Amino acid sequence: MKLKRLQELEGGEVLAREIKTSDFQVVLPEGAIIRKEYIERLMELGITEIYITEKDTDTKEAAILKSDIEISIKEKVRDILERHTYHHNDELIELNKTADSIIAIILKEDRVVEKVFDIKERSTDIYEHSISVCSMAILTSLKLKIDINKIHDIGVGCLLHDIGLRYTTADFFNRDIESLNQWELIEYKKHPVYGYTSLKKESWISELSKTIILQHHERLNGSGFPLKVKDISTECQIVNICDNFDEMICGIACKRVKVHEAVENLKSFKNVLVDDKIVDAFLSFTAVYPSGTQVITNEGELAVVLSQNKNFRDRPVIRILKDKNGNDVKGEVIKDLVKIHNIFIERTID
Numbered sequence: 001m002k003l004k005r006l007q008e009l010e011g012g013e014v015l016a017r018e019i020k021t022s023d024f025q026v027v028l029p030e031g032a033i034i035r036k037e038y039i040e041r042l043m044e045l046g047i048t049e050i051y052i053t054e055k056d057t058d059t060k061e062a063a064i065l066k067s068d069i070e071i072s073i074k075e076k077v078r079d080i081l082e083r084h085t086y087h088h089n090d091e092l093i094e095l096n097k098t099a100d101s102i103i104a105i106i107l108k109e110d111r112v113v114e115k116v117f118d119i120k121e122r123s124t125d126i127y128e129h130s131i132s133v134c135s136m137a138i139l140t141s142l143k144l145k146i147d148i149n150k151i152h153d154i155g156v157g158c159l160l161h162d163i164g165l166r167y168t169t170a171d172f173f174n175r176d177i178e179s180l181n182q183w184e185l186i187e188y189k190k191h192p193v194y195g196y197t198s199l200k201k202e203s204w205i206s207e208l209s210k211t212i213i214l215q216h217h218e219r220l221n222g223s224g225f226p227l228k229v230k231d232i233s234t235e236c237q238i239v240n241i242c243d244n245f246d247e248m249i250c251g252i253a254c255k256r257v258k259v260h261e262a263v264e265n266l267k268s269f270k271n272v273l274v275d276d277k278i279v280d281a282f283l284s285f286t287a288v289y290p291s292g293t294q295v296i297t298n299e300g301e302l303a304v305v306l307s308q309n310k311n312f313r314d315r316p317v318i319r320i321l322k323d324k325n326g327n328d329v330k331g332e333v334i335k336d337l338v339k340i341h342n343i344f345i346e347r348t349i350d
Contacts, residue, residue, distance in 0.1 A: 002292050003122055004052050006043055011036035016051040017067065049123050059291040060307040061118050064135040069105060070128075073098065077159060078127040081166065092160070093204045099134065099155030103148075106138055113142050116308040118290035121249040121259055123174075126162050129246055134158035136242040136282070143281040146235070154235050156205060157212030161239060164195030164213070174251035188253060189225045192217055212239050219273040237274045241266065241282050258348055260288045260314075288314040294349040300324030302349070309338045314345070 004013070013034045019027040019042070027045065028038070034052070042050070065073070080094055106112055119136070137158050141151045165172070168191060170184040180188060196214035199205055215236045218224035224240075232240070247254060248262040257265070263283060270276035289295060293305045295318065302322040309315055315337035320329045337343055 002052055002294075003049055003120065005049050006039050006047065009034060009039055009050075009052075011039065014053040016053045019047060019050060021045065059305065061291040062115060062287075062308065064117050064119070064139060065102070065105060065131070070131060073102065073131055074127050077131060081127065081163065084163075084166075089199060089202050092199075092202075095159045096152075096156055096204065099152055099159055102131070102134055103138055103151060103155055106135065106142070112139070113285075114310065115285060116287050116310055116313055117285050118287050118292070118308070119245075119249070119259065120290045120292075121256055121262075124246075124250040124252075125173075126165055129250060129252060130159050130162055132246050132250075133161065133239065133242045136246065137238050139285055140238050140242060140278065140282045141235075143284060144234070144238070144278065146238075150208065150235055153206045153208040154212065154238060157209035157216075157235075158239055158242070160195065160199065160205075160209065161213050161216045161243065162191065162195070163198065164191030164193065167191070167194040167198070172253045174256055175253065176255050177253045180253075189217075193226050208233075208235055212236055216240055216243050220275070221272055223273070234275070234278065237278050238282075241269065241274050241278055244269075245282070245286075259286075259290055259293075260348065263288050283313070286313065287316065289316055289345055289348065291316070294321075295345045296347050296349065298344050298346045302326075303335070306334070309336070312338050318345075 011034060015028055015030055015032045015034060018030045021027060027042070076098060077095070080091055083091055109115070119132075124132070134155050137154050138151055141154055146154070168187045170180070170187050172188055177185065177188065192214050196210055199213065200210060211233070212235065215227070215229065215232060216239050218227065218229050218232050218236065218240065220230055220232060222228045222230045245262055245266060246252070248257050248265060249259055250256060263286065266279055266283065270279050287308045289305045291305050291307055295303050295305060297303060301320050301324055303318040303320050306317045306319050309317065317334065317336045320333040320335060323329055335343060337345070
């Protein structure tokens with residue numbers, strides 16, 4: 001499965017995930033053949049990217065949340081948040097149960113804390129972003145052996161951490177924060193305060209969850225916002241790093257980057273923006289090259305990542321598609337980069 005821009009399609013591709021409108025109407029089902037006449041219509045609907053099935057590959061993608069479960073949770077979160085207004089928070093209580101559901105789903109996964117997961121760059125909205133941050137923060141917390149009651153509060157805080165963006169009118173998706181005008185920048189940096197203020201008097205949400213909403217952009221060196229505090233709890237730092245990573249690969253208040261670029265960026269955060277133990281816990285389950293990624297090896301071969309190797313997140317199993325001369329490879333040529341030490345991934349291909 002690969003995320004492709006509509007402009008890159010030629011027609012004849014197979015849809016890997018169903019396409020829905022903003023009101024959940026199915027435009028095209030999973031498995032549909034993308035005809036040329038469909039592409040222009042999809043653009044008119046405001047759809048810019050879709051997932052397609054790649055030819056001649058058999059990837060073993062490992063997602064923290066399976067796609068059907070993630071879609072179901074996203075629809076639930078969207079429904080709750082879109083019915084919410086600044087002064088009516090009763091319906092948000094349901095997110096307590098949603099957080100517990102995500103925790104339960106992750107805990108059901110066999111040996112979950114030992115696995116490496118494919119977290120892919122993509123277009124998104126605040127609902128999917130919040131769920132992704134929630135699942136990553138829960139898994140990071142399990143890695144760090146955080147108390148389960150605090151993990152619940154972390155989950156709730158994640159699902160609501162960007163609720164303040166609903167009180168702004170500026171568009172921050174796939175835009176670098178440096179490109180925002182003065183008003184947009186001020187509004188963006190206020191969203192943690194907007195979110196916290198809307199919920200600070202609510203008794204159903206814990207103080208930890210409220211603090212996460214307020215401090216999810218704070219940094220240990222005081223360079224964060226909105227308060228520039230340096231004394232940040234472990235729980236808030238967990239959300240900080242998961243939020244920052246997902247923002248980078250989704251293009252929220254920044255230009256979207258590749259997963260391996262985001263991983264390298266996080267490494268530079270160690271003991272500067274967040275505690276190094278938290279960075280290490282997060283990176284321990286994050287594949288540097290997610291399954292389905294097309295790559296170029298140091299030998300000039302074109303390959304696709306098939307699966308991950310535990311404890312070697314940057315040395316996956318790959319299938320060679322073209323040799324160094326650009327010729328299609330006949331038959332199945334599989335290379336496990338843990339076993340073949342002189343081959344490494346040089347770069348990825350869009």
